[in-house]
Amino acid sequence: MTEKNLNYYMKLKYNVKTKEVRIDDDYYIQVYIPELPGLEIYVTSYNDVDQEINSAKKEWFASRIAQEKDIPEPIRQINKTGRVTLRMSRSLHEKVSYYADEEGVSLNQYLNQLIEDGFCNSKMEQIYEELRQIGNFQNDLNKTIHGEFQNSPQRLNNKIIMGFNDVSQSNRIDNQSESDGFKMYPTMEEQYRL
Template identity: 35%
Template sequence: MAKDLAYYRQLNYPFQVRPDVDDGGFIVEFPDLRYCVGTGDTIDEAIADAMTAKEEWIKAALEANIPVPEPGQQEEYNGRITLRIPKSLHKMVVEAAKREGVSANQFLSHLISMGMGRKYL
């Protein structure tokens, strides 16, 4: 059976809702559909926008002959962690990263790897 838009519509893709700390409102992301997001001033608006984005994402992938992942096919470890920290700590991390000439992500990754190395080596 060919997997068409109707097939993917009936699948239950899990999504994550988070506050949009930059612009206010909310962001909805589908972990299984990379870069497929919806936004809105309320959670309901963000979910509705995300459902429209999901359908358009799948349509575009099918038209371009790009494989559409099914729910749960994403690797368990994708290298991405969302972390909330106090503003003061965020400022310290960004300033230290600037002094080192790297991004905040690179700096935090380095610190974590150093800490993990001390514990497990």
């Protein structure tokens, strides 16, 4: 069995797509591979496409391999007629026919819809998994940031400022005095007796 490493994936023939796009007032060439979600680059010349997409593919594959994520292989482009013979048990045939009748569509249309829904659900599961991983990353980042500032003076000041803002209006009015037309509020030190 062939080892699926970086060299293996780099040798596969993916279908590279290009599209001219305008960003602000500049024109670029968007280059992407439909089978590799998130792999997208922008170049200014068609001469740069091959070199830049190969560099981006290498980084994308290396990242996915390091994270032990699945890497889709190229979809084979073989001319198909669109016709297929499907064998199934009589009981399954009866069930599928019943549901197609319930939907008011032909058996062929119903089977096509089931297959498409299966593909869509599979792709959606991949998208949901990537979104979950992004959410986990954000949670980890928040925990790290929270932990870093937990014992710092800045965090103490933030607590004081937030606490000062939370002081009830009645308490502030009771403790205020006026001098030269300005309302004077207790200092944070007075308020919290630091």
